[in-house]
Each structure stands twice: as structure tokens, then as C-alpha cells.
Amino acid sequence: MQPFLSHPFDDDKLKEECGVFGVIGVADAANFTALGMHALQHRGQEAGGIVAYDPETGFNSARRFGYVRDNFTSRSVMDTLPGSLAIGHVRYSTAGSKGNTAIRDVQPFFGEFSMGGAAIAHNGNLTNAAALRRELIERGSIFQSxxxxxxxxxxxxxxxxxxxxxxxxxxxxxxxxxxxxxxMTRTKLIGVRDPLGVRPLVLGRVGEGWALSSETCALDIIGAEFIREIEPGEMVVIEHGEVQSSRPFGPAKSRFCIFEHVYFSRPDSILGGRSVYETRRQIGVELAIEAPVEADLVCPVPDSGTPAAIGYSQQSGIPYAMGIIRNQYMGRTFIEPTESIRNMGVLLKLNVNRALIKGKRVILVDDSVVRGTTSRKIKDMILDAGAAEVHFRIASPPTAWPCFYGVDTPDRDKLLAARMSEEEMREWIGVDSLKFISLDGLYRAAGEANGRNRASPQYCDACFSGEYPVAPADQIENGFQMKAAE
Incomplete structure (x- = not known):
């Protein structure tokens, strides 16, 4: 079977590492888990896995490359995963073998201990994993992934x-x-968030059972009631229908990833008590206040730029329009990406609404600029369609630093904002104007009326500010230079 091929310009977007889901106390738990994983597919499209437990057959697992819909819908697979308790994981590799994943790297991972088996699924990234791995190997551990x-x-x-x-x-x-x-164990479903609560985790009620998920949208798909978020530093253990909470770690100030609001989470999810959609719409409002420009149309770069474009249009009074149409059936590239096909890469995914764009001054609203290559391609498409002017408005501050907490980010020297000023980026992309939302504006959109508290930031915003709440020990050991203290 030919392996999936990434879209030629997929590496110009930041990618979440994975999503996790688990359910206990329901019949056919693996089927519920597959549905939850499907709702979390945006968090990882490379591979997925499910582990389920049944008293008669014990622990059973299935791990596959590709999409949930292609692997966890057939009876031949799902009938091998009986039981009322299951956990699942969708993956996009960050740590580990990027682009060359072996099936042994696909989670959940399972271990047999003296008191019984257990499986785990992890969203995030461990910044001291290399040092731990060396220590464990020296003490006799044999790693499989x-x-x-x-x-x-x-x-x-x-x-x-x-x-x-x-x-x-x-x-x-x-x-x-x-x-x-x-x-999960034979009788328990367990959920834990790190002390800073960088990555999300929520609790839901489904009938007489319970569910844990990276996002609330996965609770919706199985008809579960959203109960609450697992708090930073909290551990919940669900057994016999009861939820017990504890605090295994010392106290710490929450630093939730603000990019979850900007891009990673689905717009129909709830984060920190706020609608992701409403936060993104409000980002557009802030952008229109901070960076107005005379134009005829406000157009999103589909799909992640859509709510911000709506907010920009509402605040500015400039009409909102679908100037770029996304091919909803794109998925992975189905043609070997020769150079000629690579040059058509964006056209496989996006197409300009020429009749609408011709002769117009167009504001394009996108979620971020990473390498900038896709922004240049989209600008070319808009100009080729006859646009009079092209203005980019970006719904996040310049991404100038890599993330080490579970996001696939290029090395710093590959990030456009790490090498260029805003004006230099504008010239390099080739647009009439380019403006990013300020960090304070982003915080206001996320509900912080006074903007960012510089002495004690409310979120993890290291990819914008270079201020890492947890020192990336492995990366520093490999020569990564932290931002100098101001």
C-alpha cells in the first residue's frame, strides 16, 4: 500500500501533536472512543489507536496509520475491542520519528505490571524526555518506541x-x-493535567458512564454532557461510577496554551469557560481596531481564519466574503509530489472565487504565518485573479519561537518572524500591507480585559514571546538559545 503523502504546504502550519479520549461505564466503549477520536481528528491525522478492556478477553488494542474513519469503523476491527472501558489517541508526531512513524510509536501505550495491566495516552511533550530515557536505559529499561x-x-x-x-x-x-x-486499568479511567495546565482535558457524563477528552466537541459527538475541565495539576480517578479528585503536584500558576484559542481547538469547543469561536471572532474585532485599512472585502483563509474574518468585517463594516474556496475533500495529497505538482500544491486545497475578487481591494485574514511560503502562494492566487490590492491580517502575533510543549514547530531559523521584521515580512510575501494582532490584543480577545500581565502572564505564549514557563532542558542541552532576560 502506498503511504500517505503530506500536502506539499502542510509544513507551513503549526500542528497539534495529538488528541486523547476515554470512556468508562458504557456498552461498546471502543465505538464511543472511535467517535470521540473522529471529533478530535484535527489534532492528529497521522495515526490512531484504541485500547479496550473486557473481563472475558482482557486488554485488546488496535493501532493504525491514517484517519479514524478509515480504520475504526469496520466490524472486523471494532469487534476485536469489546468492553465498557476504552481509551484512544490520535497522533501527529512531534517528539519521535517525524514523518517516519513506526506502528510501535502509535499510542495508547500498554504495560503489564505486577498489579495488572495499564494503558496510557498522552497529549503534550516532555521537555526532559531525553535525559529520562538515558537514565532509564542505563537502569535496564528497554524502549520499544x-x-x-x-x-x-x-x-x-x-x-x-x-x-x-x-x-x-x-x-x-x-x-x-x-x-x-x-x-486505564481493568476498572479505572484516569485523567491528569500537568501543573501548568498547558494542554486541555475535560470531563463529561454519558448516561451512567463518564468520558475524558481533549476537547468538548468530542463529548458532543457521543451525546455526553460537559461537566467541567480537569484543572491544572489535578488527577481524577473514575471507578464504579464515582469520580475522585486529587492534587499530586505542588501548586503552580496556570499557563494554558493560548494557541489553542487561536488555532488548535475546534471552534465549537469550550475552553476556560469560553467559546473558541467567540474568542476567534473577537480576535478579528481587535485586529480591526488595531490594524484598520481601506478595502472592499474581508476574506478568510479557510478554514481557521473564518471566525476572525467575521469579527474583522463586523467591526470594520467592510463586507465579509468567501473569496477563497477550500476543497473539502483534499485530505492528503494523492499524487506523488513532483516539482510540477508541488507548484500546484495550494491549488489542490484552495481556489479563488475569481468573479468576486477581480478589481477588489482584499483583506485576507489568516490564523498565523510560520514559514510564509503558503502566504506567498495565496497572495499570488489573489493577484492572478485580478485583485487590486492584497492586505494580510494575522489572527496571532508573529510566531518567532518554537514550541516544545506538544506542537510541531520548525526550528527557529525556519520561522519567518525570527529572521525578519514585520515590514521585511510584508516585502517578502509581497502584499500591500501585513499586520499581526498584538499580544495584548490577543489576550483581550481571550477575555483578559487589561491585556497581558507581563510580570505573570496568564497563558503560555512562548511561541510569540520567547518566555518559556518550563525550561526545555533537552533542547538547551542540544544548544537551543533561550531568549535573554530583559
Whole structure:
């Protein structure tokens, strides 16, 4: 079978590493989990896996490359995953073998311990994984994957605690970075967020059972009621229909990833009590206030720029229009990406509404600029369609620093904003104007009326500010230069 080929310009967008989902106390838990994974597919399209438990057959698992819809809908697969307890994971690799994933890298990971088996699924990235891996290997651990998440299983194996829940606590106290973890034993569903709460995790009620998920949109698809977010530094253990909460870590100030509001999460999800859609619409409002320009149309770069474009239009009074149409059936590139096909790459995914654009001054609203290559292609398409002017408005500040907490970010020297000023980026992309929302404006859109608290930021915004709430120890060891203190 020919492997999936990434879209030629997919590397010009930041990608979440993964999404996690679990359910307990329902018949056919694996089917519920597959539905939840489908709703979280935007968080990872490379591979997915499910582990389920049934008292008669024990732990069963299925791991596959590609989309949930292609792998976890057939009876031949789902009938092998019986039981009322299951967890699942959708993956896009960051740590580990990028672009060359082996099936052994696909989560959930499973371990057999003296007190029984356990499986874990992890969203985030461990910033001290390399040091932990060296230590564990020196002490006799044998790793099966290239994933940083496998460190958690090995740390659990070395714990002297008497039950799985306590071993998970032991393991997670050793790791640094970002983690939202869902785990399962024969009778328990467990969820944990790191002390800073960088990545999301929510709790829902489905009938007499319970569900844990990266986002609320996955609760909606299974008809579950959203109960609350798992709090930063909290661990919940669900068993026999009861939810028990504990705090395994020391106190810390929450630093939730602000890019979840900008791009990663689905617009129909709820984060921090706020609608993601409404936050993105408000980003557009702030952009229109901060960076007005005379134009005829406000057009989103589909689909992530759409809510911000609507907000920009509403605030500015400039008409909103679908100037670019997205091919909804794009998925992965189905043609070997020769140079000629690469040059048509954006056209495979996006097409200009020429009759609308011709002769118009167009404001394009996009979520971010990473390498800038796609922005140049889209600008060319708009000009080729006869636009009189092209103005870019970006719904995030300049992305000038890599993320080490579960997002696939290019090296810093590949980030356009790390090498160029805003004016230099405008010239390089070739547009009439280019403006990014300010960091304060982004915070206001996310509900912080006074903007960013510089002494104690409310969110993790390291990709914009270079201020990392957890020092990326592995990267520093490899020569990464932190931002100098101001």
C-alpha cells in the first residue's frame, strides 16, 4: 500500500501533536472512543489507536496509520475491542520519528505490571524526555518506541507504589513539560493535567458512564454532557461510577496554551469557560481596531481564519466574503509530489472565487504565518485573479519561537518572524500591507480585559514571546538559545 503523502504546504502550519479520549461505564466503549477520536481528528491525522478492556478477553488494542474513519469503523476491527472501558489517541508526531512513524510509536501505550495491566495516552511533550530515557536505559529499561510518552510507562514500572494510580503519580512527578494524560486499568479511567495546565482535558457524563477528552466537541459527538475541565495539576480517578479528585503536584500558576484559542481547538469547543469561536471572532474585532485599512472585502483563509474574518468585517463594516474556496475533500495529497505538482500544491486545497475578487481591494485574514511560503502562494492566487490590492491580517502575533510543549514547530531559523521584521515580512510575501494582532490584543480577545500581565502572564505564549514557563532542558542541552532576560 502506498503511504500517505503530506500536502506539499502542510509544513507551513503549526500542528497539534495529538488528541486523547476515554470512556468508562458504557456498552461498546471502543465505538464511543472511535467517535470521540473522529471529533478530535484535527489534532492528529497521522495515526490512531484504541485500547479496550473486557473481563472475558482482557486488554485488546488496535493501532493504525491514517484517519479514524478509515480504520475504526469496520466490524472486523471494532469487534476485536469489546468492553465498557476504552481509551484512544490520535497522533501527529512531534517528539519521535517525524514523518517516519513506526506502528510501535502509535499510542495508547500498554504495560503489564505486577498489579495488572495499564494503558496510557498522552497529549503534550516532555521537555526532559531525553535525559529520562538515558537514565532509564542505563537502569535496564528497554524502549520499544521513539516517543517521549513511553518514558511514563517505564517510570511507572520502576515505582514501588502498590497500585496503578499511585504509580502514575510517581511517574508524572518526574517528568517536565506539558501533559494531559488519560490512562486505564481493568476498572479505572484516569485523567491528569500537568501543573501548568498547558494542554486541555475535560470531563463529561454519558448516561451512567463518564468520558475524558481533549476537547468538548468530542463529548458532543457521543451525546455526553460537559461537566467541567480537569484543572491544572489535578488527577481524577473514575471507578464504579464515582469520580475522585486529587492534587499530586505542588501548586503552580496556570499557563494554558493560548494557541489553542487561536488555532488548535475546534471552534465549537469550550475552553476556560469560553467559546473558541467567540474568542476567534473577537480576535478579528481587535485586529480591526488595531490594524484598520481601506478595502472592499474581508476574506478568510479557510478554514481557521473564518471566525476572525467575521469579527474583522463586523467591526470594520467592510463586507465579509468567501473569496477563497477550500476543497473539502483534499485530505492528503494523492499524487506523488513532483516539482510540477508541488507548484500546484495550494491549488489542490484552495481556489479563488475569481468573479468576486477581480478589481477588489482584499483583506485576507489568516490564523498565523510560520514559514510564509503558503502566504506567498495565496497572495499570488489573489493577484492572478485580478485583485487590486492584497492586505494580510494575522489572527496571532508573529510566531518567532518554537514550541516544545506538544506542537510541531520548525526550528527557529525556519520561522519567518525570527529572521525578519514585520515590514521585511510584508516585502517578502509581497502584499500591500501585513499586520499581526498584538499580544495584548490577543489576550483581550481571550477575555483578559487589561491585556497581558507581563510580570505573570496568564497563558503560555512562548511561541510569540520567547518566555518559556518550563525550561526545555533537552533542547538547551542540544544548544537551543533561550531568549535573554530583559
Amino acid at each position: 521513539s516517543s517521549d510518552s513511553e518514558c511514563i510507562i517505564h517510570l511507572m514500572a520502576r515505582s514501588i507504589q502498590k497500585n496503578i494510580s499511585e504509580r502514575i503519580k510517581d511517574a508524572l512527578r518526574r517528568v517536565e513539560g506539558a501533559f494531559s494524560v488519560i490512562a
